[in-house]
Amino acid sequence: xxxxxxxxxxxxxxxxxxxxxxxxxxxxxxxxxxxxxxxxxxxxxxxxxxxxxxxxxxxxxxxxxxxxxxxxxxxxxxxxxxxxxxxxxxxxxxxxxxxxxxxxxxxxxxxxxxxxxxxxxxxxxxxxxxxxxxxxxxxxxxxxxxxxxxxxxxxxxxxxxxxxxxxxxxxxxxxxxxxxxxxxxxxxxxxxxxxxxxxxxxxxxxxxxxxxxxxxxxxxxxxxxxxxxxxxxxxxxxxxxxxxxxxxxxxxxxxxxxxxxxxxxxxxxxxxxxxxxxxx
DNA sequence: GTTTAACCCTGCACGC
DNA sequence: TGCGTGCAGGGTTAAA
Numbered sequence: 001x002x003x004x005x006x007x008x009x010x011x012x013x014x015x016x017x018x019x020x021x022x023x024x025x026x027x028x029x030x031x032x033x034x035x036x037x038x039x040x041x042x043x044x045x046x047x048x049x050x051x052x053x054x055x056x057x058x059x060x061x062x063x064x065x066x067x068x069x070x071x072x073x074x075x076x077x078x079x080x081x082x083x084x085x086x087x088x089x090x091x092x093x094x095x096x097x098x099x100x101x102x103x104x105x106x107x108x109x110x111x112x113x114x115x116x117x118x119x120x121x122x123x124x125x126x127x128x129x130x131x132x133x134x135x136x137x138x139x140x141x142x143x144x145x146x147x148x149x150x151x152x153x154x155x156x157x158x159x160x161x162x163x164x165x166x167x168x169x170x171x172x173x174x175x176x177x178x179x180x181x182x183x184x185x186x187x188x189x190x191x192x193x194x195x196x197x198x199x200x201x202x203x204x205x206x207x208x209x210x211x212x213x214x215x216x217x218x219x220x221x222x223x224x225x226x227x228x229x230x231x232x233x234x235x236x237x238x239x240x241x242x243x244x245x246x247x248x249x250x251x252x253x254x255x256x257x258x259x260x261x262x263x264x265x266x267x268x269x270x271x272x273x274x275x276x277x278x279x280x
Numbered sequence: 281g282t283t284t285a286a287c288c289c290t291g292c293a294c295g296c
Numbered sequence: 297t298g299c300g301t302g303c304a305g306g307g308t309t310a311a312a
Contacts, residue, residue, distance in 0.1 A: 035289085081289095115290050115291070116290050117288075117290085160281075160282075161281090165283080268283075268284070268285095
């Protein structure tokens with residue numbers, strides 16, 4: 001799950017759970033549930049910190065969701081690659097790999113489901129958020145107004161790194177993963193292995209625009225749901241951006257712009273898709 | 281400073 | 297049919 005999917009989830013949560021009070025929290029008995037709340041020593045410690053509290057605000061920092069509670073605590077959720085939050089009803093049976101169930105006083109519940117358990121949930125005091133290293137290191141959000149192309153240009157020039165890993169580096173810009181970094185690079189007409197400090201100012205502008213437009217479009221389409229991936233929104237509905245993808249997962253298929261077959265290569269352990277003709 | 285690889289985990293596609 | 301293997305992916309960390 002990357003920026004667009006997390007942002008869609010944030011908006012859903014804002015509508016659906018802000019103002020609701022948590023009645024009870026169950027951390028399921030299987031071992032992987034403890035992996036999900038790995039920063040807490042015991043199930044009870046986690047549940048007790050949430051029970052009885054009201055959700056007042058939902059923020060996003062990179063790929064992290066921050067749910068503020070009315071006593072100054074914050075529930076932080078990171079989805080890893082297979083995590084989901086799903087709205088449910090008490091009577092409904094729990095899907096496989098459900099690790100946490102939060103029941104609301106106003107009725108209904110919310111389940112955290114995560115087969116691969118790369119994701120996690122934890123609670124911390126809002127005034128101690130600065131001590132959470134992963135959050136503290138997260139770079140500027142490319143959809144923020146404060147993200148200007150001048151600053152982006154300066155940061156690109158300051159680094160000497162290949163574009164693809166740099167775009168995925170959350171300490172450089174936040175929110176991009178494997179899918180959207182490929183899509184952004186295609187939209188910008190740049191190859192994954194171009195060095196960040198070799199870009200002309202025109203190329204920097206193209207990359208900046210590509211990043212903003214691609215991510216905005218993906219949010220508008222409510223994220224990407226691939227066949228082999230189970231991303232769905234809070235209400236269980238898949239996204240629609242997968243039909244808009246230009247390169248990701250399209251190896252061997254004709255480029256939508258020039259008909260040249262899309263190629264793929266392993267970069268830093270991740271498969272990278274690109275058009276050999278349109279990107280240079 | 282940058283890059284690579286390993287690690288965590290499950291489900292699925294693949295070949296034999 | 298059934299098994300083993302490899303891959304997918306986010307982020308951290310240690311090593312190169």
